[in-house]
Amino acid sequence: MTRLATIALYVQMAVLTLGAVAFLTQQDPIAAAEPIRSRQTAAFFIGFALVLLLLVVRRFKSEPRWLLVPIIVTGADQLIGHLPDTVARFGALAIPYDPAPAVPVLLIGALILIGIYVLAYRQLSGTGVRVSPPSTSFSERGA
Numbered sequence: 001m002t003r004l005a006t007i008a009l010y011v012q013m014a015v016l017t018l019g020a021v022a023f024l025t026q027q028d029p030i031a032a033a034e035p036i037r038s039r040q041t042a043a044f045f046i047g048f049a050l051v052l053l054l055l056v057v058r059r060f061k062s063e064p065r066w067l068l069v070p071i072i073v074t075g076a077d078q079l080i081g082h083l084p085d086t087v088a089r090f091g092a093l094a095i096p097y098d099p100a101p102a103v104p105v106l107l108i109g110a111l112i113l114i115g116i117y118v119l120a121y122r123q124l125s126g127t128g129v130r131v132s133p134p135s136t137s138f139s140e141r142g143a
Contacts, residue, residue, distance in 0.1 A: 001123045001124075002060075002061055002120060002123075002124065004120070005060065005117060006057060008116045009056060009060075009070065010057075011113070012049075012052060012070065012074070013049045013053055017049055020045040020046045021042075023045070024038070024042045026038055051069065056070060060120070060124070061124065064120070065121075065125070067118075067124070068121070070113070070114075070117050074110050082103050082106055082110070083107060086104045089103070
């Protein structure tokens with residue numbers, strides 16, 4: 001599972017880097033309309049990719065709590081950014097949404113990455129489901 005988590009981290013870094021390039025070059029229609037925000041978004045993407053590269057990839061095998069960084073940041077980003085757009089696209093929310101066809105794909109991809117990170121975290125930290133030994137009932141204890 002650690003190998004899969006490492007691959008997932010590198011995939012996420014590649015997507016973040018591509019996103020930063022798209023925002024910096026203003027290839028996205030929203031980025032073209034908001035150049036200052038697009039540079040801020042690109043800076044966040046680059047910063048997060050560096051945190052994943054310099055800290056999380058190097059330390060998560062010995063300190064699984066580092067996997068909480070991509071779990072929390074990616075989860076919050078998807079909840080705030082892509083989930084409302086995806087829900088609005090299907091008519092469940094009456095708000096303006098990003099018309100880019102990649103938004104639902106990014107949401108699904110991020111949910112898969114979060115799932116991989118959670119499974120790796122549980123495996124490395126030993127927080128999986130444990131079967132407890134059977135307990136004796138009150139009547140068996142002789143009381």
